[in-house]
Amino acid sequence: MERYWNEEIECMSREDMKKLQDERLVAQVKHVYENVKYYRDLMDEKGVKPEDIKGTDDLHKLPFLSKADLREAYPYGLLAKPLSDCVRIQSTSGTTGKRVVAFYTQNDVDMWEDCVARAITAAGGTDEDVCHVAYGYGLFTGGAGLHGGSHKVGCLTLPMSSGNTERQITFMRDLGSTILCCTPSYAAYIGETVHEMGLTPDDLKLKAGIFGAEPWTEEMRRSIEKSLGIKAYDIYGLTEISGPGVAFECSEQSGMHINEDNFIAEIINPDTGEVLPEGEVGELVFTSITKEAFPLIRYRTRDLCVLSRKKCSCGRTLVKMAKPMGRSDDMMIIRGVNVFPSQIETVLIEQGYSPNYLIEVDRKNNTDTLDISVEMNPDQFSDKVKDMQDQEKALAVAIKTMLGINPKVHLVSPKSITRSEGKAVRVIDKRKLIDNPAK
Amino acid sequence: MSNVRQISVFLDNRPNQLKGVMAILKNGGINIRALSVADTKDFGILRMIVNDTEKAVDVLKDASYAVAVTEILAISIPDAPGQLSRVLDILGSENVNIEYLYAFTGASDKAVSFVIRVDDNENAANALTRGGIIQLTENDIAEM
Numbered sequence A: 001m002e003r004y005w006n007e008e009i010e011c012m013s014r015e016d017m018k019k020l021q022d023e024r025l026v027a028q029v030k031h032v033y034e035n036v037k038y039y040r041d042l043m044d045e046k047g048v049k050p051e052d053i054k055g056t057d058d059l060h061k062l063p064f065l066s067k068a069d070l071r072e073a074y075p076y077g078l079l080a081k082p083l084s085d086c087v088r089i090q091s092t093s094g095t096t097g098k099r100v101v102a103f104y105t106q107n108d109v110d111m112w113e114d115c116v117a118r119a120i121t122a123a124g125g126t127d128e129d130v131c132h133v134a135y136g137y138g139l140f141t142g143g144a145g146l147h148g149g150s151h152k153v154g155c156l157t158l159p160m161s162s163g164n165t166e167r168q169i170t171f172m173r174d175l176g177s178t179i180l181c182c183t184p185s186y187a188a189y190i191g192e193t194v195h196e197m198g199l200t201p202d203d204l205k206l207k208a209g210i211f212g213a214e215p216w217t218e219e220m221r222r223s224i225e226k227s228l229g230i231k232a233y234d235i236y237g238l239t240e241i242s243g244p245g246v247a248f249e250c251s252e253q254s255g256m257h258i259n260e261d262n263f264i265a266e267i268i269n270p271d272t273g274e275v276l277p278e279g280e281v282g283e284l285v286f287t288s289i290t291k292e293a294f295p296l297i298r299y300r301t302r303d304l305c306v307l308s309r310k311k312c313s314c315g316r317t318l319v320k321m322a323k324p325m326g327r328s329d330d331m332m333i334i335r336g337v338n339v340f341p342s343q344i345e346t347v348l349i350e351q352g353y354s355p356n357y358l359i360e361v362d363r364k365n366n367t368d369t370l371d372i373s374v375e376m377n378p379d380q381f382s383d384k385v386k387d388m389q390d391q392e393k394a395l396a397v398a399i400k401t402m403l404g405i406n407p408k409v410h411l412v413s414p415k416s417i418t419r420s421e422g423k424a425v426r427v428i429d430k431r432k433l434i435d436n437p438a439k
Numbered sequence B: 001m002s003n004v005r006q007i008s009v010f011l012d013n014r015p016n017q018l019k020g021v022m023a024i025l026k027n028g029g030i031n032i033r034a035l036s037v038a039d040t041k042d043f044g045i046l047r048m049i050v051n052d053t054e055k056a057v058d059v060l061k062d063a064s065y066a067v068a069v070t071e072i073l074a075i076s077i078p079d080a081p082g083q084l085s086r087v088l089d090i091l092g093s094e095n096v097n098i099e100y101l102y103a104f105t106g107a108s109d110k111a112v113s114f115v116i117r118v119d120d121n122e123n124a125a126n127a128l129t130r131g132g133i134i135q136l137t138e139n140d141i142a143e144m
């Protein structure tokens, strides 16, 4: 039996949903035009007035916002409510450049938590569950988002934050955690640690995991599901739009339902900005139609993915987004070829390696180099140099088949690559260090 | 015939890797009888014979090293010209393929000891016995 948090919305007919979106979009554009000078200027520049927007069919007339705009308008330039109406700030993890800060009114927080509650419910969560939140707490939206959603559902919430993995597992055991929420790489690490502590999934009560905030593959899903004895659900979101829960996975585990009553999704051609029809791969763009304090219109996520309105077996009618194929931020162009870390990860897991790896891209003699360090499994080690070199070569060939370019593979000792408790650092692009000073 | 167990350890291409292994063995109270390092541009493989193989494997695995145990042959030959070449001739005539070999110091300065890693231990051991080459047992080495 599929459970819904808000059946009326989650299973609403397409017509009714469009009507709801039309109304909310018209009101939102007016709100933004009146209160956000930065976006008003963009609209004026494009010659669009709020009256031109009569519904979602007119969405394409509106200008885009990008991360660059958010940096430019930092910190208050896109704020649409007086600070006295705001109750919360969250921020992106900011690995590059200036941080992005997002503001929330109480209604915004409620809406966000409601979205997360839908995700937890779709993962089988009820007020009987013990929800173990091992996302980082703080400015990062992971901890706060899942925490709030868990409260809404009425789960017993364990605000663990990330880190101190053995203690996490002890709590899981002693307090009977049933749902684990964290990044997929941390879930994999917890799974490893469980086994190292001599425990098996049977010693834990976990039944589901809600994992997001970084890209992960189907292979990684299966490996986490096996090591923790759970069903693993994907959750999607970004701080700019609200946080985790913009989209969530249902029992079908074949893409994430977007909470369309709050966020309108479009797929565009990243080069031309042209809106692409359903089913085509392009950059995902979101418009927040209910956010009050920080309402972004046509925000370019840089995530490449595809939307589908195919009927879902769970009964929800919300449009589904496929797992992003990569973030255009993560995408590396190596010798002219687009490479995503997720592609490399897929090969590693297929070939029986752990998903612990480090990609280093550099430029030597005007040629891009791709070096991949991969942890070996203890049982594949041989005392013969040639055996080890053959294994490196075999893996390099498999990766070349996937990417079309030749990597250099380096097997390294088990557990020698730094484990992450938050977002994993998988890529070091040294070309950026070289390129910048020259400019 | 008694084959001798050799421990191999994978060494990452980073500073102080060998030092790290030595410290672990020292803390475990383990004595090394024979040792060699095969180095490549990318990684190294440390090979050794110790006085307590089980314990050495345990302490290294606990420290997350990739460890393998392989049976090798250990021989003792007179420290004189032509002796090693005689061994190689014996093995060659039986078509035994040698993966690697390394020398280590034995109890006597009149003899020199070698670790020989071959693809067919039994065949090689029989050939060496027929050729009159002294093979060492794990006990022999432990008592050196």
Ligand SMILES: [Zn+2]
Pocket (backbone or CB within 6 Å): A250, A251, A252, A257, A312, A313, A314, A315, A316
């Ligand atoms: Zn569904």
